[in-house]
Amino acid sequence: MQSLKATDPSQLGPYRLAGRLGAGGMGVVYLGVSLTADRFAIKVITPGLVGDDEFRERFAAEVEILKTVTGSRVARLERANLDDDPPWLAVMFVPGLSVHRQIEEAGPLETRSGAMLGALIVDGLRSVHEAGLVHRDLKPANIMLGPAGPIVIDFGLARLHERDSHVTATGQPVGTLAYMSPEQARGDRDLTAATDVYALGATLVYALTGHTVYGQASPVALLRRIDDPTDLPDTTGVPAELKSLVDGMLGYEPSTRPSLDEVYRRLVEVATADGVSVEVVRTILAEQTYVEESLELPDWTADPLVDDGDAFTDEEDPTRLVSAPPIREVLEVKTSEQPAPVADVGWLVDEMRTTYARKATL
Incomplete structure (x- = not known):
């Protein structure tokens, strides 16, 4: 896990960010930690692409897909906020x-x-x-x-x-x-x-x-x-x-x-x-x-978690989706697996790089 950069947020929604698990041209994946020390992989769109409607629509579509799948053998969606800046989603973190x-x-x-x-x-x-x-x-x-x-x-x-x-x-x-x-x-x-x-x-x-x-x-x-x-x-x-x-x-x-x-x-x-x-x-x-990789978390004892206000209220579903027109599919071809970074969440970075790409070539 890499340290947060000066430009990285320290918190997204109710999750304190402990470091970077991976990054690519289309997005960044952080290790997020809840107030009760549960860990999640927090995925965001690269700041420069947040304003792109197509990328936001694809991000929203992914959240919708994640909401439909349940079971002990699939990585569940914990929660998401598509209206936050930047939009983010939190999924189950598997340490192996x-x-x-x-x-x-x-x-x-x-x-x-x-x-x-x-x-x-x-x-x-x-x-x-x-x-x-x-x-x-x-x-x-x-x-x-x-x-x-x-x-x-x-x-x-x-x-x-x-x-x-x-x-x-x-x-x-x-x-x-x-x-x-x-x-x-x-x-x-x-x-x-x-x-x-x-x-x-x-x-x-x-x-x-x-x-x-x-x-x-x-x-x-x-x-x-x-x-x-x-x-x-x-x-x-x-x-x-x-x-x-x-x-x-x-x-x-x-x-x-x-x-x-x-x-x-x-x-x-x-x-x-x-x-x-x-x-x-x-x-x-x-x-x-099963190989559990050690992830050293920062000492937050003197840094209380910031209250994110009404981001998650009973009246407002944080995972609600904005309506969007049909999204055109793009050519997505990957020829080989890439070595994963520490904590092995390269899949999220790979997904950001390919799933949201405007174009890809053979």
């Missing part, structure tokens, strides 16, 4: 590493732990889908490894099924290339839960082997490979117990992929093979993957 960083630093998971990881991620995706959403950017960097297991994060690209026709332009791929389904690569608007099943399959390949399904290549080359039904995803190294399942999840046609329920059932079967209990496997997974 992302799956990407964990595998990068410690190597692939063994079969049983990888299967349990996948089953717990399915629980998170169920919460997303039950809210009528498709995540559209599930990947190792968007799964945090907390003390109780994985937490699905980053809903900047999530969309309600019925809204896809308004916000996504045909022919514009949206997502992260290394984990993008063929229908995403084509820029299809009508994405379904099968898109997230594909991304989970690609994520499991990385967690179990340390490599992606199409390797490193230019964005254009990757798009062509993903959309070529004869160029099969590389699942080399996936344990035999999981290979047929993972291969099915990475099927070219969405209709051929197994449902989340089927994926869940088969992952649990592998995780608990030979009579090993779920509790034991979860304990092993946590021991192998």
Whole structure:
């Protein structure tokens, strides 16, 4: 965690800011601490972009999405204030590493732990889908490894099924290339839960082997490979117990992929093979993957929390949304995961950089 700069606020809403967790051209992420010492990731738009209507609309849309998803396997929205200066939102802070960083630093998971990881991620995706959403950017960097297991994060690209026709332009791929389904690569608007099943399959390949399904290549080359039904995803190294399942999840046609329920059932079967209990496997997974990074907080004993007045009154919902016209979708293509900063919240910075970008190029 980096120290606050002289130009940074010391408080946003009811949260005292302890430092910077990350920053990019589009926004800043702070570690926020409540009066009762709860910690949250506080995200704001870069001051120079606060006056841009499109950025504010996208920020408001993200808050709306976050309000619809609940569950123990997703990063919840704590509260937000879109009328504050700058607008901000506070989300659940997970002190562990992302799956990407964990595998990068410690190597692939063994079969049983990888299967349990996948089953717990399915629980998170169920919460997303039950809210009528498709995540559209599930990947190792968007799964945090907390003390109780994985937490699905980053809903900047999530969309309600019925809204896809308004916000996504045909022919514009949206997502992260290394984990993008063929229908995403084509820029299809009508994405379904099968898109997230594909991304989970690609994520499991990385967690179990340390490599992606199409390797490193230019964005254009990757798009062509993903959309070529004869160029099969590389699942080399996936344990035999999981290979047929993972291969099915990475099927070219969405209709051929197994449902989340089927994926869940088969992952649990592998995780608990030979009579090993779920509790034991979860304990092993946590021991192998949870790394709590120490974050030293400032001494605030002589600096009482400022009263933010009526920012959160019973009469006024701080998470209410301003009405906005449909937002045009932009081309968002990311070719590789980036190493995360201390406290591993680079996903928020990456989201600010790509989700709110006016344009992106291949």
